[in-house]
Amino acid sequence: MIQSLLIANRGEIACRIIRTARGLGIRTIAVYSDADANALHVQEADDAVHIGASPTRESYLVAERILDAARQTRAEAIHPGYGFLSENAEFAQAVSDAGIVWVGPNPSSITAMGLKDAAKKLMAAAGVPVTPGYMGEDQDPDRLAREAAAIGYPVLIKAVAGGGGKGMRLVESAESFEDALTSCKREAASSFGNDHVLIEKYIASPRHIEVQVFGDRQGNVVHLFERDCSLQRRHQKVIEEAPAPGMDAATREALCAAAVRAAKAVDYVGAGTIEFIADGSGALSADRIWFMEMNTRLQVEHPVTEAITGVDLVEWQLRVASGEPLPLSQDDLTIDGWAMEARLYAEDPAKGFLPSIGRLELLQFGESEGGRIDTGVYEGAEVSPFYDPMIAKVIAWGEDRDEARERLGEMLEGTAVWPVRTNASFLVKALQHADFAGGKVDTGLIGRDGEVLAEPPAPSAEALRAAASALVPTTIAPGLRLNAPPRRTAWFLLDGEKIEIELEGEGSEEPSSGVLVTEQGQAWLLTPWRRDGAHGTADGSGAILAPMPGKVIHVEVSQGQSVTRGQKLLTLEAMKMEHTLTAPFDGVVARLEAVAGQQVQVDVLLAQIEETE
Structure with a gap:
């Protein structure tokens, strides 16, 4: 077993890895940016190394700084978590070349699955069903248009190097193909440095079903059953569950066997996920489920698999990276109960899901039997504008799907966060949605009913x-x-x-x-409420509140200064745009809370204008 581990990540996944490593007696080393100096993962690790400024491109994405931190602390191994450099084959190779154990798949496996078109060709050769489409090298627009017509509309144009919904366009007709192709290629080039695309048949009622696979260096590969991640918003997963609703034994056997073949085709080692797209217009069946892509890392939603199998997937990663065989064989793995996970984000659904940043003055998680919280923050911590605004993953297990769903709802309803806004009530409504509650979910559910789900509740x-x-x-x-x-x-x-x-x-x-x-x-x-207006929140009588998270870049007035209606008070920079806030009427600046250079969250009081008599 390795003795020391550097975690090349941050937040909840870094804390999650530290928890398992500590249980195995492994010394843990955290890395951190300026913004994360007081972060929970830094506090929980045995050692920590500063690796740069707050932006990810100056810290967590700088491979050489992470390698320097590993050398400095004599780390025996590096765990990349997910995101950042976790699927970067060059970094994985650099780690191995430095004589450090890479807790992940071989670089060649990452490369093989890194491009969607090449991966689909490889999977087809391995007998894994793939979505009908065109994956050729000829990128001439006329050729692509002909292929789309041959496949039959609607089709999806997808960047071969894409991910997270970027570089993807749904095309309903031949007339709109050219514009969609141009837009998709432009976004792909900007985001991934590669504008090649593939064309595939669009599934009208798609379900996102994925299989957890695991391989060791002795050539063994097993699956740990499937997860359903169909509840998505703009191609980002919202609630995940295991097993998948409506999955019968025969379909599960065929799907999981295909996933194992996919992993073996690239000599896979460690934790990986084979993602499939299923036609959700009817009952699940093996002939209507197709390979989509492989994630060559641990997934955000891995806790639901752990909950139904009793397996610690991070422990398996560390044992396999140490050269040990898989702890269990396929026959040893069974499904016990049902599990669901919701991603609790610092965002405001009522304001278009704008990120909500600032200090967590109050942070309380709801509780339920069979519940689990994976978080990387604590009460008093700051939600930074530099990183993914996840506060926690809320996970619930139950004997069956209804019990898991109800328990997850209890945990979310009991969650209290202030003054940062969260999507907790949105998640509760999603769990209560009639289609989701009945197991009838596809990736378009939130797109259809999102406005209702995002509507903020009123207190009783x-x-x-x-x-x-x-x-x-x-x-x-x-x-x-x-x-x-x-x-x-x-x-x-x-x-x-x-x-x-x-x-x-x-x-x-x-x-x-x-x-x-x-x-x-x-x-x-x-x-x-006071008639003199001397209260600290907006009541329509002169409280100037931040309309969204941002940075105060100019303050034009001082406390006690007289102002006239429409006079510029301050400028807020948010979402890469400048927003000017003005006086609502003639009056005086009774309070001035804004300071140039200050980062503010939505609805923070910036100034209070009182009417003059």
Whole structure:
């Protein structure tokens, strides 16, 4: 067994790897950028090395700095996690050339599966079913248009080096093919440095089903059954589960056998995933499931496979990298129960899923039997604008699908995060969607019903009354009914909106300036409404709030300064654009919170304008 391990990654996957390595008695080394100096993975590792500035291209994507960190700490092995350099064959080779153990597949396997067209040809030769399409070298637009017509519309144009939904276009007719091809090639060249594309038949009701495979250096390859990752938003997975709904034993056997053949065709070592696309317009069957691509690394959704098999996949990775054979044979592996995973992100569904950055003043995860949380942050940590805004992976296991789904819902509903916004309530609604609850899911579900799912919930009257009681002193006069509990009406601001709440019973002995209402995976700030407008949230009377996460680049006014309606107050840079915020009326700058150079999250108070008499 290796004795020391450098994790060339960050966030929850780095923490996940550290947890298993520690259990095996392996010394762990973290790497970190400027933004991650106080990150959880840095705190949990035995050692940590600074590798550069916050942008990934200056730290986590700089192979030589990671190799230098490994040499400096005498790391025996490097685990790449997922993303970043995990599927970079040149980096894998450089690690091996440096005499360091690479916890992953052979570089040749990464290369073989790196280009979609070459991978599909290889799979077809190995007897793995592939989606009907064109994967030829001739990239002449006329030739591609003819091939698309021969396949039959609708078709997908896909960059051969693509991933994550980039370099992909759905074409419904011959008339729109030329424009789609030009756009796809341009995006592919920009994103991947390779504008070659393939054409494949578009599956109208697609399901994304993948098989976990694992190989060792003794030539053994096994599968650990399938996962369904069909619930997606813009080609990004949202909720994953294992096993796949509607998968019968015969179809599972055929699908998993094909996945094993795919892995053996490239002499695969370590953890990998064979991704298939299935026709979801009817019942699953082996003749309507086709190879899509292979991910030559550990997947984000690997915990659901661990939950139904009882296998620690990271432990297997470390044992195989140490030269050990697979701990179990195929006959030893069985499915136990059902598991689901939801990706909890720092983003605001109500505002187009804009990232929400800032300090996690409150971070509480819901609990349920069979639950698991994989996270790379802690209460008080910062959600950085530099990286993927994942807060945690929320995983639930149950005896069957309904129990796993209900338990996952409980965990998400019990999650409370503030002031950073999250997609928790969106995930809850997705779990409750009639089609998803019934196992009838395809990759277009969120595209069809996303607006309804993204609509923010409202707190219950009971939750509001309980919170409001802490804001109202007992001195407010009770109602006039004899022998009745005290009743009174009070006005509050709920995330900037003025509301009226009727209270019963006694108020608080020590009123607060604000109370958080947490329910349904959502958090709201409730504050007393004051006629003088001297409160800290927007009420339509002069609170200037950040419309989205961004950076304050100019502040044009000072506190106490008189301003006129429409006068420029400050400039916010967000989403690579400048946004000018102006005074809503004539008045005075009563509060000025904005500072040039400051990173702010959405809805943060930047200034408060009070009307002049």
